[in-house]
Each structure stands twice: as C-alpha cells, then as structure tokens.
Amino acid sequence: MENIKKYDWAKSIVNQLHERVEGSLQKHQSDPNAILNSVPAFAKDDRENSEQKASPLASAHNKVLALASDAGYLYYLTQDEKYAQFAADILGVYIDHIAPLTPQTTTICGYEFFDPRTTYGPFAITYDFIYPYLKQANATVYSKTQKKRIPFDNAKAQKAMANVAGNVLQEYGKPDKHGKTISNHPILTASGALFSILCIEDDKERQRLFNVFWEKGTAHQNSFKNTILPMFGEQGVWPESLSYSFMPIITMTLNIVDRIYPEMNVTQENQHILNGNFLFDYLRHPNRKFVRFGDSKRNNDSTEDLYLYTLNIAERRGYDDIKQKAQLALKQSYEAKGGYKPKLEDNIFNNFQILDLFWGQPIPEKIDGRINFNKPTVIVKHAGIALQRNYVAKENEIYGLCGIIGGASYVHSHLTGISMELYGAGYVMGPNAGLPASVKERQIPLHEKYFRLYAGNNSVIVNGSSHGLDEGSWKGDAYVWQNNAVNIAAEPKHLENPIAENFSFATQFLKDEVNNCVQERTLSTIRTSEKTAYYLDIFRSKSNGENKFHDYIYHNIGDETIIKNEKGQLLSLKETDRYNNDIGDPVQSPGWRYFENTKVTESIKDGVDVTFKIDFDKKYMHMMVPKGVEREFTTALAPPTREAENGYLKKKTQVVAIRQNGEAWDKPFIAVFEPSLNSESSVQSVEPLMDGNKVVGAKVISKINKTLITDYIICQDKADSVYSNKDLKLNFEGRFGIVRLEEVKRKKKVSLYIGEGKKLGFAEKTLIVNEEYKGFKLFN
Template sequence: MIIKKIVLSLIILCNIMLFHSIQAQSLKHPVIWVTEDERVDILDKIDKYVWAKSIVNQLHNKVDDELKAHQENPNRILNSIPAFAKHDRENSEQKAGPIAAGHNKVLALASEAGMLYYITQEEKYAQFAADILAFYIEHIAPLTPQTTTICGYDFFDPRTTYGPFALTYDFIYTYLQKPNVTVYNKTKGRRVAFSHAKAQKAMSNIVGNVLQEYGNPDQHGKVISNHPILTASGALFGILCIENDKERQRLFDIFWETGTAHQNSFKNTILPMFGEQGIWPESTSYSFMPIITLVLNIVDRVYPEMNVTKENQHIFEGNFLFDHLRYPNRKFVRFGDSKRNNDGTEDLYKYTLAIAERRGYTNLKQQAEIALRQAYDVKGGFKPKLDDHIFNNFEPFDLFWGIPIPEKTEGAINFNKPTVLVKHAGVALQRNYVEKDNVTYGLCGIIGGAHYVHSHVTGIAMELYGAGYVMGPNAGLPPSVQERQIPLHENYFRLYAGNNTVIVNGTSHGLDKNTWKGNSYVWQNTTVNIASEPKHLEDPISTNFNFATQFLKDEVNNCDQERTLSIIRTSEKTAYYFDMFRSKSLDKNKFHDYIYHNIGDETIITNIKNEPISLEETNRYQNDIGDPVQSPGWRYFENTQVTNPTQEAVNVKFHINEDNRYMHLFVPKGIEREYTKALAPPSREAENSYLKKKTQVLAIRQNGEAWDKPFISIFEPSVGSKSSVQSVEPLMDGQKVVGAKVVSKVGKALITDFIISQDTSHASYVNKNLNLKFEGRFGIARVEEIKGEKTVSLYIGDGKKLSLAKVSIQANSLNKEFKSFIIN
C-alpha cells in the first residue's frame, strides 16, 4: 500500500510538473518595452546624458512621495481608485473620460514604479506597484472577457488603463516570481500571497475584452477608422504578458493575422490602408498614428523572424511627410476633422530611429536623426517631459528607446518644399519660403478635398496663411468630443459654407451612403492633382513662382470644378496668392457662390478708387436644401449685407486690429457679381483674441456658369494697411477669362505679372495687344521696371512655349522652364 501511495504521488508530481512545463513561457520579462539584457546600456545612458537623468528624476518625483504615503497607509491610494463600471457599454465617451482618467492616474503610477524597479532594482518600488496591481487583479480575475471593463467604454480602456496594467506586470514580473511575495489586500486589511493564477486570469480577461473574439469576425481589406490602431497597444501589451506559449501565440495570431470586427487584423486590415505615401489616410492630426510605428517596433523586437520592419519601409518613410505640412509659424495645415496644434512628429521619428538603429537601416537612421535634431533646435533642445495625458501615454519611451542625437548632424531635410501633395485627401500645398522672418513674410496655402475617415464635405476648399496668421482657415475640429455632436459642427463647419470653396446653385452637399460616419452627409468624390510646378517635394525652377491645379469630378452635385493656387513673390517682404476657381454644373447653371472666411475685426469693400461700396441687408443665405444637415450650411451667416450687382473691379480688406495686419483681396472687373459680407462662428484654433471673435465672411455670387468666367482672386497679406498690389485686370481670350494682369509697386520697382491659367495643358493663348503668346496650362510673364531698366522673366509651370514682345522660352522635356532677360 505504501509503495502504491508513493507511486501515485510520483505520478501526481510528474503530472504537476508536466502541467507547469506546458504552462511555462519562453518569453523573459520585461519584454514589452525593454529587456533585462538592455538594462546595462540604459544605466549607462542615464549616467551620460542629462535628458535621460531628467526622465529618471521625473519618475522619482511622481512616485516617491506616493510610495512613502502608501507605506504609511496602504489604503490611502487604493481608496482613491474610482468605482469600476459593470460592463464595457455602460458609459458614453463623455462619462467614461473622467472615470478612465481616475484609474489611469493610479495605474500609470504603478507602471512608473515598475520602471523605477527595473532601473534601481529596489524592491520597494516593485512592492508598491504590486499592491496597486493586486487591487485590480482581485476585481478583474473573477470576470469574463465579455464582462471585463474598468471605465465602462471599450474604446477607452485599451487606450488608458489596460496598457499601464500590462506594463506594471511586465516590469515587476521577476519580483512577483520570488518566493513568499505578498501584496496588500484592501478587503481583508492585510497582506496576502500574490496569486499568479489570478493575475493570468485577469490578463486573459483584459486581452479577451480588447480582441472580442465573441463578436463578429474581421473583414480583411475593409476601410476602417483609427479605433483599432488606438486600441492596439492595449491588446498587444496584454498578449505579451500571457504566460502560456501556445495561448500567447494564438492570441497574437488573432491580433496580427486574423483580427476581429473590434480589433481588426494589424497585417491584413490596418497596414493595407497605408497607400503609396505611407501615411494613415485621415485628416492631418489623426494621420500621425505613431502607434503604428510603435507596434511594428515591438513586434519586430519580440518576433524578429517576421521581418515586419522590412516589409513596411513605406510607412517609415511616410513618417517624414508631416513636417512638410506646416505653416511658417509651425502650425499644421488643416483639412477635415483636424487640429492644427496636434503634433506627433517627434514620436514618429523616435520610434523610426529605434527601428533603424536596431535593424541597420542607415538611410532611415540618418533621416530620423536629422529630423529630430531640427525639431530640437527649434524648441531649444531636447527636454523630455512626462505629462499626465491619459491616452496612449508613452513618454517614458524616451528613456528606454531614446537614442542620443549628435549635436551636429550631416545634412538637413528641407521641409520648405513649394509643393506637397496629400493624395488621399485630394490636397495640394503651395509654399513660398523666405530666409529672413519667414513667419511674417512667408506664404503657404492648401487647396483640395475628398472623402476619407474624418473628412468634411467641401468641394475644393482653400486655406491661406499670411503675416503670422492662418488668415483664411478651413473649419477643423472643435475642442471637445461633445461639441462634435452639436448642430454648429454637423450643420456648418463640416459642410461647404463652413469652408473656403464654391457652392453651385445654392445646393452643394454630400451623400450619406458609404460615408465614414452615419447621418453626416459628407461623402464626396476625391479631388485630384492634374498639374503642379514643382512636383511633389521637388525643387522649384524659380524662387518667385509656383502653382498647383486640383480637379474635382463632382458626381454628387453633377458638376466639374477646377482650382489653381499660385504663390507669386515680388520681394523678400511682398508676395501674393493667385486663386482661380472654375466651376460649372453639368445640368443647369443658375448661380455660383465663392465663399471665403478670414479672421479679423472688419471687412471693408471698396471700388478701385478706394471708395466704399454701398450695402443693404439681405436674407439670401437663410435657406437650405432640406436635407438632415441643412446643406450647404450657410444659415450660420449673420449680419449679411450685399452690394448691388457690379461689373467693376472690387477690392476687399480684412482688418486684424490686434496687431494691424491685413488681408487684401482683389477681384478684377468684367463679370457682373454681387458681394455679400457677413459674420460666421469664430474660427477654431485662431490666434490671439480671434479664437472667440466672429469670423469675417465674404460671399461672391455670380449668375450662370463659372468655368469660362471663373472666379479670380488675388490675396495679399500685409503688415499695416498698405498693399503692394496696385491693380488687377482680367486676361481675356475672346469671351473667356484665362488669367490676370497684376500690377505691384515694391519700393522703386513697378512689377507687372501676366498670369495665364488655362484649363488644358495644350491650350493656346495669343494677346496681340500685349504681344503675349503662351501654349500650355500655366505660365507667367513678368516685367519689372526700375529707373527705366526693364527685366522680363518668363515662367512655364506647365506648357510648351511662352513669349512676351521680343523674348521667348521653350519648355524642357518636363514641360517647364524659367528664364530672365534684361531689356535695354
């Protein structure tokens, strides 16, 4: 009997050992951000570099006092933890925010204590983190993936609470494996043994709640929003904390390969949405998506045999596009639901540099180092700061992944290229940079529009910068999530009238079918670039001229539209925009409205003699087409006053009283139009007091088509009330308008620009009176006269031949050319 008992005991012991061998994991912790083998190098980094030491000091400042208070009274911090929600559909985004912030504050503290344990190896930090972690484990472990939640909103927990929960476990894992480890149990009021089984069950519930295998399957190749990217870290961090190798691999395969409707496949749904430009196809501030590069880096560290960084080089290259989308004041251009002050570029560069350093991508490493050095130089150095932002807050990465950047780097990246194209958004940027005081005298603008996640319905919208301000802003995104739901956003800012565009027959609108957000009516066709000089991110042939032309085949409103934006410089301190907007309905052309918004305090409409044009009240914009969003959105125009119809040239000034800046708008004579000035809701993210002041609006109505008789506007920003532009006249080809003659006075120079903008690349224009000939789409002939000496400059942006009087040029094989001639 004794022998049988011994044999039975041995069998049981072997089974237990076999079970544990099956459950054991091959991954060594920590593994998510960093490994134990990297600790020596990190300590060396802390010893050598002020910025690294600063991060450690900040961690101590955040943790040490709280740790001491916890040692004196462990209930103090645990009592500050908010109540847990009952399920992950319990709260709206607004209600979940404060709850998530409360939990994140405690869990972030635990993860930061875990980081200090890794750095110092002092067990007091691990014990502090373990006590907090155990409190959450006790609550989560008894649940199921379906019932697991912390804040009650399944979009927030993976971004705010699940990440630091997993990081804490990862950083203190080796401490928790020590014998006789105890944690404080708030319910029992005493210390108890740490339960590994409960910890694994809680981690499994968290991962299961993010993946939601119990929901619908993924549809590979579908177009999705950014949600599964933002929640990806909450899933991946937890998966890497699952001990059982087989189960961890199964969960990772779901995350990477299979996906679910809630957490789409990273490989087969998320990554394929990155087009040839390597950027996430949304509006500017949503497009950064540094979590993509972060996830690729972590996956490459843990599973190097997958070669995920080699297969996604276009995404790393795409990370450098965003710095090309800045205005001279370093704010970002804005299209769709976007915020110009959001900036994710440094994170993109840091994560890219970490990949390039480890994988030996020499060119990528050099680009990242240069981009970071240029960013640090603008800010006065690298001064990392750990903040309390709750969403995907990964600032400590600077310590673990940060690579010292040389004080001097070889080469530079020119982020001031004249032309930048963002293809998914149908946007073309035009820029003219000056070496001295570019913030004041540099120009930059965008034109375009398309349907994509977080788009607006705008046709070919425009945004203009000048004299230190984004003077003519696109609509953008409100400060809070709640404000996105109000009529002001849904029925104005997202629609045509909330942007700088042309409205056809008073009915321009979007469709609801296939739109990125239900009941928003913002689907439109994509604007495409049909010509530009220079091409995307290429060097210009002239420092004074550049242009881009965007075309929209609008199948929603059954019309064709084409917009050309050119920046024309006349001196280091003077330049202007040439905006030509062609538009025609393919049905009946009743009328077209050219809408332009400008920040400021007043709008002054005068004739060419600078005499005010009389105005009378009108209610012509108090109507809509009757759809659910009240398209085209112009009911929000207030104090509308309109001129009588006039064919004369009209000058408009938008005055910014705060520092006496102006935007001058010149409209040439020849076409009968009515000019309405109005006030609109304040512009989002406007500078200084203009964040709260009503926006100045100009609406120009033209009866009939606007293709052969397009809208031409010359915009000149200025410091002070004086403009350098003196007059603007149309260039006519019979009854067709093909450009403008712009006369400027700059110091002692009289500058006359003949700007030709035709609607095909093979069009011909002959003006016998001016002795001017051009074959092509876009060209400029300039005559500059100073004290009787004339210089003629000929510029072909897209064309074959250009001549003025006795001088001429012929384009090269790329259909462009520039040359200057001194005329005696």
C-alpha cells in the same frame, strides 16, 4: 543606463519619475490604504458609459495606474524592490477585481473603446516591468479586504490578463473582414491588446492570441496585417485628416513586433510607413502650426514620437537612409523648440511616453545635411490636398506664404468641394473649419450643419445646393461623402525643388458626381520681394446641368471687412436674406444659415478690393477681384474660427460671399490675396487676361518701393491650350505660365516662367522647354 549617465534628457525623465512616485510611495509605506482607497469604483459593463461619461472615470483610474507603472519603471531601472512592492500592491486591487470576470464582462471605465486606450495599457506595463519581482517565491501584495500582506497569486494575475486581452480582441463578436476600410479605432486600441497579449505566460496561448491580433483579427480589433496595414497607401500615411494621421501606435507596434518576432520582417515589408512618417513636417505653416483639413487640429503634434520609434527601428535594422533622416528630423525639431526637454504628462491616451527613455537614441552633435521641410509643393493624395508654399530665409513667420487647396472623402473628412486655407503675417488668415475642442461639440448643429459643410469652409457652391451623400460617409447621418479632388498639375512636383524662387502653382480637379458639376482650382504663390508676396486663386466651376449661379465663399479672421470698388470708393451695402435657406436635407446643406448680418452690394462689373482688418497687431489681408464679370458681393459674420489666436477664438469670423450668375468656368472666380503689415496693399491693380470672351488669367501690377512689377499670369484649363495676345505680344502654349516685367529707373528685367507648358513668348523673348514641360529664364 548609458544614456542616463551621459544625457540630460534621460536623467530628466528619471528625475521626473522619482518626483511623481516618491511622495505617494512614502504615504503608502506608512498607510497602504491611503493610496489603495483612491482606486475609483469600477464600471460594470464595457458598454455602460458614453465617451463623455467614461472619460473622467478613465482619468481617475489612470491617476492610480500611472503611479503603478511609474513605480514599475523605477524598479526596472534601480532594482529597488520598494518600487516593485508599491506597484504590485496597486496592481493587486485591479487583479482582484478583474480576475473573477470573463472577457465579456471585463471593464474598468465602462466603455469598450476607452479601456484599451487608457487603462489596460498601464495595467499590462506594470505587470511586465515588475514581473521578475512577482515571480519570486516570497512575493506579497497588500490585501485591502484582509488588511495584511498576502502571497502574490500569479495564476490569478494571468486570469486577469487573459480577460483584458480577451475583452479587447472580442473573439466572441463578429469576425474581421480583411481588406475593408476602417476607422482608426483598432489602431488606438492596439496597444491595450498587444501589451496584454505579450504578458500571457503560456507560450501556445500567447502565440494564438498574437495571431488573432496580427493575422486573423476580429470585427472589434481588426487584423493588423490584413486590414490595418493595407490601408496605408503609397505615401505611407494613415488616410484620415492630418491630426488623426500621425498614428504613432502603428510605428510603435511595428517596433515591438519586430523585436519579438524578428523573423517576420515586419519593418522590412513596411518601410513606406517609416518613410511616410516624415511627410507631416512638410505640412506646417510658417508659424509651425499644421495646416488643417477635415476633422483636424493644428496643435496636435506626434512627429517626435514617430521619429523616435523610426530611429530605433532603423538603428537596430541598419536602415541607414531612414536612420539619418530620423536623426536630422529630430535635431531640427529640437532646434525649433530650443532643445529636447521631455516632460512626463498625465495624458490618459499616451501611457507609453516613458518608452522615449528605453528606446531613445542619442543624436550625434554633428550630422551631415538638413531636411528641407519648406518645399513649395506637397500633395496629400488620400485627402485630395495640394499645398503651396513660398519660403523666405528671414522672418518667414511674418513674410512667408503657405496655403492648401483640395478636398476628398476619407475618415474624418469634411464636405468641402475644393476648399482653400491661407496663411499670412503670422496668422492662419483664411482657415479651414477643423475640429472643435471637445467630443461633445462634435455632435452639436454648429459642427454638423456648418463647419463640416461647404459654407463653413472656403469653397464654391453650385446653384445654392452643393451637398454630400450619406451613403459612403465615414459617419452615419453626416452626409459628407463626396468625390475626391486630384492633383492634375503642379510646379514643382510633390517635394521637388522649384525652378524659380518667386513662382509656383498647383491645380486640383474635382469631378463632382454628387452635385453633377466639375470644378478646378489653381493656387499660386507669387513673391515680389523679401517682404511682399501674394496668392493667386483661380476657381473654375460649372454644372453639367443648368448653371443658375455660383457662390465663392471666403472666411478671414479679423475685426472688420472694408469693401471698395477699384477706384477706392466704399460700396454701399443693403441687408439680404439670400443665405437664410437650405436644400432641405437633414444637415441643412450647404450650411450658410449660420451667416449673420448679411449685407450685399448691387450687381457690379467693376473690380472690387476687400480689406480684412486684424486690430490686435495691425495686420491685414487684402483681397482683390478683377473687373469684367458681373457679380454681387455679400459681407457677413460667421461663427468664430477654431484654434484662432490673440482673442479671435471668441470673435465672429469675417466672411465675403461672391455670387455670379451662370457658369464660372470660362469666367472663373479670380482673387488675389496679399497678407500684409500695411493698410495699403503693394498690389496696385488686378485685371483679367481675356481670350475672346474667355478669362484665361490675370494681369497683376505691384509697386515695391521704386520698382513696378507687372505679372501676366496665364492659367488655362488644359495642358495643351494656346493663348495669343497680339497687343501684349504675348504667346503661350500650355496650362500655367507667368511673364514678369520689372521696371526701375528706366531699367527693365523680364522673367519667363512655364509651370506646365511648352513655349512662352513675350515681345522678342522666348522660352522653349524640354520634355519636363517647365522652365524659367531671366532676361536683363
């Protein structure tokens, strides 16, 4: 009530509640059947409907149940019994239907996975918030059948609530197996279970049901303590694709349980989860859209809910460090959106949005410090993902870089090997596949046989046969099980500060036992000015058996792909059907049958420059591949990019596929990517750095105004490798290092950077580092 008096955000929520309730309340007061007759028909069995059929029915029921719960909130806030009466009358219709049933036969929308997420929550919340009114001796509800007001039957209400709780728990089903790996289903249904359990009046039965929910579990509603919480790793995030990982229900449940059973110390024991809630904001592209890996969507964002719940816990429990982080994170989130302006929405899966009002904590106007969510390196261990970012203070959305590499097997994973996603010039230019807009689209061949597989992502395919296994896959008949990519090197380390503002790198390694090969990918962000920067992608791959050929696949949004040799001459292309095939497994791996209009160059050993044009606002991605290895370049069109902007959601995606015969380890794929506002790249040339017959890096020359910048980038496959180039007077001991030479008006600057290594020498200049194996030095 203090918040409502003092703060506009709290007043706004109350005003919205009134707006949502008052009109229907007036109708109900003049004609009770006007609203009660809008209650849809009830399903007969909790496995009667599919998700597609249950969704509209759940939505229709939620429209009515939301009126009841909103009225219940208003009763709690105002103590005006007209709101409780309205809520009770709606509740009575549901009680009359559910009470005569059993837990096995209880359902509203006919889908056992949907009701606990959509309808059971507001049903229990309504009962809970108007409970003091219902317990009055003279409490009545309107009976549709008798067409008059009758005494409220609380025993019947308790029977209905027991049926709801029993239907979610399904004690009549199989037992839980503690410690097993599960999907997010029992988390999503947890609110329907917990809310209804806490409405059971009998102390012993309520405690028994809670023990089933928390300790014992069932096969349908797994133990929160012994099956769900142990799946959180050291990073404190739910181990699925990003938009599934938020799981605010986890923090909400911890908060509720901690309030009711403080002696259990559930928040004390799970502070890694509270701290894990802050990881997601580090995973945004410069336009604040999230990076995408696996079955994920960029625009799903539950960070504010996580911070609100976390702040409420930290305030109550005295976790000062977490409290300050939550306040700072919320403040920065509100600043990014122009303030906190909560809007109540008809989201059938977020029936507890109003808790923002009851749990909301005022944020101090002045808080010391900020959280730097623009760290150069972020590692998501369960997904095998490494993020690389280069941030600029001015116009970061246009000039900042952000990319990810990696892949792994987890719930809602895709089969990608070590895939890559790149941002540039306001777009996610080189996207990972992601998740379709609807559940129905997840079942279609385009998703199962393309987007979910190697060819639907930016990866390297070995011998034309890279595939996954069905055994171990999170979904039956998906064939997406793979080994996990792991981070073996990075500078800076996860969430650490960089040693150089222009350079960083991360390397992911994959021991692929499914395809009997090993792969290693390094992504580096390299800045050349406030408005120019490029990515360096080095992909090593080799089969442990026969190395027939490797295909480097890269997708970019756009309208046109222009491919030239290093002299600027257009390369001739001829039609090819080389990607109109698969290995014959049920999902048609590796998935490249969906490439259209495939045209290939002759085999070429020269360097190749590719430009992807975005006509909408004249943006470009320049891709440069150095000379030295004989390759064939195929241009193609692929299905449109999911969640693309400015009309590219409906346009075919541009694709370049590079085929290299033999291994690609000693002769790795190397590509420089420069997103730009200009049709000409600031990168002038890219050449390989050789160690005998082995490619160990690249020489990249850029021209920025009158400054000529030459970057010698050494990227070796072992931390103790040694490289010596007598012609350049360059010596390096380590995995990753950069020598930068800047020349302008006869003045020279030399930068030496060791991302991982011991010693770097260039001419008479030397950098020797300590036991941290990293360092930077600038010579004027």
